[in-house]
Amino acid sequence: MTTYYRPIPRTDQTRPEGALPLAGGWTWFDTVEVLYRDAPSRLLPATELPQEARDRLTAPRAPIAGLAFDAPHLMGILNVTPDSFSDGGEHDDLRAALAHAADMQAQGATIIDVGGESTRPGAEEVAIDEEIRRTAPVIESIRAASAVPISIDTRKAAVARAAHEAGASLINDVAGFTFDPALAPFAAEAGLPVCVMHAQGTPDIMQVDPRYDNVALDIYDYLEERITALEATGIPRARIITDPGIGFGKTLEHNLTLLQNLALFHSLGCPILLGASRKRFIGTLGGTEEARHRAPGSIAVALAGVAQGVQMLRIHDVRETDEALRLWQAATLGQAT
Template identity: 65%
Template sequence: MTYFRPIPIADAARPPDALPLAGGPLFFDRVECLERGRAPEIIPAAELDAAALAPLTAPREPVAGLPMDRPQIMGILNVTPDSFSDGGRFAALPEALAQAQRLVADGADMLDIGGESTRPGAAEVDPAEEIRRTVPVIEMLRGQGLETPVSIDTRKAAVAEAALKAGADLVNDVAALTWDMGLAGVVADRQAPVCLMHAQGTPQTMQDDPHYEDVLLDVYDWLAERIAAAEAAGIPKARIVTDPGIGFGKTAGHNLALLRRLSLFHGLGCPILLGASRKRFIGTLSGEPVADRRIAGSIAVALAGAAQGAQILRVHDVRETRQALVLWQAVTREAAETAGERRQA
């Protein structure tokens, strides 16, 4: 099988035959052809047939009301006692509500609320406890008139059902509908969008000895299978987001391989969510052992993801990421504006 990775362009000097990348602000005129057991080859995008080009160029449908033609920032709100970076800080309802409002004020386009830590070694949380942690926060935010889309970060059908009834808009499942066989039905019945994330193993085992034949292509194939399974369960592709699962059963080398060629995942035909904020590999590479001191590294990875066309950036540090993204967009905007003028001509 040949995989086609569009090579993104974010430069004012756009080639005249460049194509829009997933309907967003970036373009490409070349693709990297990848096959197992063979060296990569770069060819002109014009050599691809219509079927191969379609998922690379087609605009993505909005997700939870948010347009996917530009990067959107998902602010992380962990209402847990044991998350790797901010565990315990927002476990109480008043602190959680205040943090949610702070994230929105800082520029979050969406909130991702989680009541179970999935850090390496974390213990499973009973669904009732997970509901107790998350649902009151969602109910209170909606009661206060918050209109910002809310994602529930859960693997469990009961939690997703309760959160969606309380006003959540999206289900963010780190197990891609493999942990709880009832979750796909909940998502389909509620007509909610879902994010399918790749993970190797469980939080208890995933970092023991992660191994892949080819991490990039293995993750791609696995996500393609999970998309097909979701569609078979009644979830249309237009409501599916994919996440390569940075840090979930992966070494620092695996994470870098995925980030360097993140644009490959546009071939799945779904928006890409990138969640790398404050993760261990950033500390490994930068020499920073303290998670909440990895802001600069997290921003660097987020911008690298935006430059590969990622549509959703899941981050702890919304204000800093927003500022960096605004500046990145400002210095690359001429390419998008010029492209728009050419399309209208």
């Protein structure tokens, strides 16, 4: 029977004896929910954790792409596409893309995620040459102007190779390195860190009746399997970021369950990325039809993730999220940044 450990993160300034740091970050825990697929969960004092589980939950995460994970990072989204769900067509001109990248850095983004293929529900695949044409010149121009880390949001090895040659330093694959069998070997060969995400199905069909036995545990098992596969290609766990894939083949209820259980994914021993910005479920719950007006709801979800120790937030609204995060850190942790 597989056992899963979900730490219950806390941020109070007073820690009881026996409390443990969560992933070397800003939260701590003294209690763990022990989860099973075929039995009720139970609570366990953190001091009684098996050593391997304790090590994975407490060890500081190694820096990736020059970013340390003792504080949350903001990944600014730069979609150079005509059809992305929230900002399609706004930055598909080189000048507009560069201006937006510079603005996001000034507003608090510590990494820029460049994507040339929309992965919104119903989106169709983009040809490799076209995806390279959209992304490589933008990455090259950003790199010429700044040392900011750049990730390439792609499922394809040829696109990642062109992006790396242009200056990208991380591969972010929404398909979990299952779409193109050459992508993971390229990342290993180039020594690049990766972000592995869960999605049920490809973008064109992923929202057609998605189902799970247990959404949190199913996705945990998927990510553990993908991490093991990436390690086998030569990518060490210390260079892997995980993303449970909010909105990718999930119903509103699935998304909420994942958000309540984000801390579970610390047991994978990798940094966690949360990419919920402007997603449809935020509009549904917040009553905001237009995606570009969903910043308040997106920020609320982002801060809920940070309270569970999530190390990276993939976001559209950088200035607003940075301001909210600074205030959250001041009010909750007593950290004025």
